[in-house]
Amino acid sequence: MSKVRSVGEEVWKHKTDKINSELLTLTYGSIVAQLVADFDHDYAKVNKQLDKMGYNIGLRLIEELLAKTGLPRCQNFRDTAEAVAKVGFKMFMNITPTISNWSVDSKQFSLVFTENPLAEFVELPDKPNARDLWYSNIYAGVIRGALEMVQLQVEAEFVSDAVQDPSLPTEIRVRLVKVLEDEIPPGED
Amino acid sequence: MSYYLALLSRQDKPIYELKFGSSRQGGDGQPHFDKAMDDLTPFVVHAALDVVDDVQWTTPAMYLKTVDNFYSYMISAFVTAGNIRFMLVHETKNEESIRQFFLDVYDLYVKTLMSPFYRVTDKIQSPAFDTKVRALARKYL
Numbered sequence: 001m002s003k004v005r006s007v008g009e010e011v012w013k014h015k016t017d018k019i020n021s022e023l024l025t026l027t028y029g030s031i032v033a034q035l036v037a038d039f040d041h042d043y044a045k046v047n048k049q050l051d052k053m054g055y056n057i058g059l060r061l062i063e064e065l066l067a068k069t070g071l072p073r074c075q076n077f078r079d080t081a082e083a084v085a086k087v088g089f090k091m092f093m094n095i096t097p098t099i100s101n102w103s104v105d106s107k108q109f110s111l112v113f114t115e116n117p118l119a120e121f122v123e124l125p126d127k128p129n130a131r132d133l134w135y136s137n138i139y140a141g142v143i144r145g146a147l148e149m150v151q152l153q154v155e156a157e158f159v160s161d162a163v164q165d166p167s168l169p170t171e172i173r174v175r176l177v178k179v180l181e182d183e184i185p186p187g188e189d
Numbered sequence: 190m191s192y193y194l195a196l197l198s199r200q201d202k203p204i205y206e207l208k209f210g211s212s213r214q215g216g217d218g219q220p221h222f223d224k225a226m227d228d229l230t231p232f233v234v235h236a237a238l239d240v241v242d243d244v245q246w247t248t249p250a251m252y253l254k255t256v257d258n259f260y261s262y263m264i265s266a267f268v269t270a271g272n273i274r275f276m277l278v279h280e281t282k283n284e285e286s287i288r289q290f291f292l293d294v295y296d297l298y299v300k301t302l303m304s305p306f307y308r309v310t311d312k313i314q315s316p317a318f319d320t321k322v323r324a325l326a327r328k329y330l
Contacts, residue, residue: 022303025303026303026305029303029304029305030305032305033305033306036306120303121300121303121304121305122304122305122306123301123304123306123307123315123317124306125306126314
C-alpha cells in the first residue's frame with residue numbers, strides 16, 4: 001500500500017492550500033478554551049461537543065478527499081486505516097499517524113501520533129479533573145463523520161494523549177461497528 | 190551569589206518569582222540573601238520599576254541592562270513587547286550572561302503565552318516553565 005502514501009503526498013504538495021500552522025493551533029486553542037469556559041470545566045461535555053464538531057467537519061472533508069484524490073474503493077478495513085492515516089491526515093494536517101495494535105479480527109486499530117499540530121504549546125488548566133479533557137477530540141469526530149459517509153460506522157476515541165502526560169503517546173482507537181448497507185429512506189417503498 | 194527573578198505583569202503584579210543562587214564558580218545553586226535582603230527583594234524590584242518606566246523609552250532594545258542599585262545589589266530589567274517586565278536582582282555585573290538568560294526566559298514566556306488556557310494576567314503556575322527557568326539559571330548564571 002505504498003501507493004496510498006504517494007497519493008497523500010502528491011495531493012498535499014500540489015492540490016492543497018496551506019495556512020500557517022500557528023494560526024490553526026491558536027484558533028483551535030481558543031475554541032477549546034472557550035468551550036471549557038462555556039461548559040464551566042465540565043470536560044465530559046467539552047469532549048462531546050468537540051466530537052460533534054469534528055463529526056460535522058468529517059462529513060464534508062471526506063467529499064473533498066475523494067474529489068481531490070480519486071482514491072479507489074477500500075477492499076477491507078485495513079485499506080481504510082491506511083487511507084485515513086496516509087491520505088486523510090496527510091492532506092489536511094500534514095502528519096501521518098502510525099497504524100498499530102490491530103485486533104485479531106481486523107476490526108480495531110490505533111492511530112498513534114508522534115506530532116500533533118493542534119496541541120502545540122498547550123498546557124492543560126490547573127484543575128484536578130483536567131485529565132478528563134481530550135484536547136484534540138475533534139480528530140475522533142472527524143474520523144467518525146468521514147467514515148460514516150462511506151458506509152462505515154465506527155467508534156473513535158482517545159486512549160491517551162501526550163498533552164496530559166508527555167510520557168504517553170497520543171493514541172486514538174478506532175473500532176468498526178458495522179458496514180452500513182444502502183438503506184432506502186423511510187417513507188419510500 | 191544570589192539572584193532574584195521576578196516577572197511583572199502590566200499591572201505590576203508578579204506573575205512569576207524565583208530566588209536562586211549561582212551555579213558558577215562552585216556555587217551550590219541556592220540563594221544566600223541575608224535575612225533583611227531576603228524580605229526586601231520584592232520591594233527593591235518594585236522601586237526599580239519607576240526607573241524602567243523612564244529608561245524603556247530611551248532605547249529600542251528590550252534588554253535595559255542595569256537600571257537601579259540597592260546597596261551592593263544591582264537590578265537588571267528586560268521589557269517585552271507586551272510590556273511584561275522581567276526583573277533580576279544580582280550582585281555582580283555580568284551583562285552578556287544576563288542578556289542571554291533574559292532572552293531565553295522570554296522564549297519560554299512566549300511559549301507559555303501561546304497556551305490557550307493561559308490568560309495574560311495569570312500567575313504562571315506551569316511546572317514545566319519553572320523547571321526550564323531553573324535550568325536556564327544553572328546554564329547562564
